[in-house]
Amino acid sequence: MASREFLKILSSARLGDVSAQQNLASAYLKGSFKTPIQPANALIWLEKSYFSITNQSLEISSSNFSQLSSLYELIAQIPLIEVFKSPSFGFAWDLFWKLAEENSIPAKWQLANLLMNPAHAELQAELKQWFKNEKSSSTVATLSKYNFESLQELAKQYLHELGDAESAYQYLAKELLLQLQPKNQALSSLWDAWVNDGSEEALYRCAELGLTKAKLALGLRLARIDQKEELEKSSATKSNASLKKAAHWLELAAKDSDRDAWFALGEIYRRPQFSGYSAAESDRCFDRAADLGHPEAQFRKGANLWRKREKLEEPVRGLQASYWVWQAHQQGVSEASELIQKILESVPTPKQNDWHELATLAEHALNHHAEHKLDEEWILLCHRLVIANQFQLSKAELLLCEVSQMQHEHCVVVDIRWELPKILPRLIQIETVSQRRSLLAAGKAFAGIPSDQEGNLRQRRYRFDRVTDWLKTRINKRQPDESDIELA
Known part of the structure; x- marks a missing residue:
């Protein structure tokens, strides 16, 4: 139920009292006198107040000027977005642009927010159509030269001005400008x-x-x-x-x-x-x-x-x-x-290792295996000698290591516990190009070879003795070319 004060103001406003009309509009804007906030009703009474002032005389007196000033302040508080469907929206639209031209910061913000905010895209489409229909009847002659796109550019200019100037709307303007930028x-x-x-x-x-x-x-x-x-x-x-x-x-x-x-x-x-x-x-x-x-x-x-x-x-x-x-x-x-x-153990210099001499001969034999007609088991053992030299393996490790499984990205794993459980596995770092090359060549040679093809430990020892004797007697008679050796 409306309060007595509100009813009294309403009665005076209906009789044409300009101050009462503005007070009534203020009540609808701020909810004074327990009045429901209704911006559209506030706009209607502000429009009536405006025309009451401007129709009183051709020349605006000091009292009328004061009344207009307070009316403009109230107009700028009208949430323009919320009153689009109001019959008085055209009045607000024209007056807001007039206030913006007079450098009213709240009016500039409201226009910029209405015309530029992506959140109001649907309203902007409706507003564009309304603008086309109402432009010819605009009461603000200075806007007749603008089309809707030009007004949007002007609103964006206002937005930049607000973002650069210190005011209550500076942060809001910067936020909106940020939204308008490509991400x-x-x-x-x-x-x-x-x-x-x-x-x-x-x-x-x-x-x-x-x-x-x-x-x-x-x-x-x-x-x-x-x-x-x-x-x-x-x-x-x-x-x-x-x-x-x-x-x-x-x-x-x-x-x-x-x-x-x-x-x-x-x-x-x-x-x-x-x-x-x-x-x-x-x-x-x-x-x-x-x-x-x-x-x-x-x-x-x-x-x-x-x-x-x-x-x-x-x-x-x-x-x-x-x-x-x-x-x-x-x-x-x-x-x-x-x-x-x-x-990780480190053995980066094969030339200092115990197997260097035999590995050099084995490398030469591998490079000329077709000439020497080496069978597959002898080729595998030659690869074992080369690997043993590169990573300083013991004789047992040389004979028993799983060559096809020992290479990892950063090291080799020498594990012969499957045959000699008491010998702990070793981790040796891969540090040189020659080490990786020898592992790659050996891996290709051992690929697809059954685990039992090389026989048991006794058979491997016997083959080792034969191959090493052959390397020392047959291969060592000729000095290998340096082009045949890629150990160091």
Whole structure:
């Protein structure tokens, strides 16, 4: 039920009281006197007030000027978007453009928002049709020279003016301008603002628009993690709330497969002050970062596997650890270079090995096997001699190693426990081109060969003695050409 004050104002407004009409419009705009907010009704009374003032006399008195000023202030508060269906919309439309020409900031914002905001695309289509129908009857003569597209350009100009000037609408204008930019251009400009000017607002907006590196940078900033520093040095005093926000943005970046984000998440989950503390989750994040190629994460994973090697169930102890440490070593992690020397044996100079002389003769024999008419078992044994020299194998390892299975990406696995259980397997790093070439050639020779074709250990020893005697007596009589040898 309307209050007495409202009914009194309504009665005066109906009698033509300009002040009462404006007070009534204000009540409909602000909800005064327990009045329901109805912008369309407010606009109707403002229109009546405007014509009451302008029809009083041809010359506007000081009192009329004051009434017009207050009316313009109220008009600018009318939500233009909400009154499109009002019969008084044409009045509001013309008056808003007049106010904008007089540099009314609220009027400029309302017009720009109505004509440029992508969220109002359907309304803009309806407005364009309405404009075509109503343009000829416009009461503002200065707008008769514009078409709808020109008005949109003018509205965009207003938007840029609002974005550059300090006002209550500056932030809204910048937001809308950002929406109007192509996404890649928007991201580029925002990222440049962050990189060059250190604008945190730009960083937030860039992250919200989905730029992975912005989400990462924001997460690191919130947690005070520098990519080159340990978290414990820089964020020991960070609150749980800050770390939760940081984890949120880092998780979003991690979903984009950003390895630095996964690594930073691993650090955060290790912080005692973080409510989500979880060593298992931290390890999972580090493992994911390692899978994506993060060098520090690869070293962490390798070192962790090396510490737990006694408890792990793997065919050759330390093989998993050696792989990840080697990966980190390849990316220049100094700690990895030290640890890999403990895990993998290194024999980079075949010329210093015990089998060098025989391997040289075997290499020559392989290069001329058709001439010497070597049978398949002898060819295989010659390959074994070459491999033994490249990786300094013992005689038992030379005879028994599974040549077709010993090569891995970063090392060779020498495991003869199938025949001699007490001899522990060895991991030897692959370091030279000649080592890889010898493994490749031997792998081709042994491909498809049945495991029992070379016989048992006694048979292999017998063949070894025959082949080595033959190499020393027949091949050693002629000096092999250097072109035949590719050992070193």
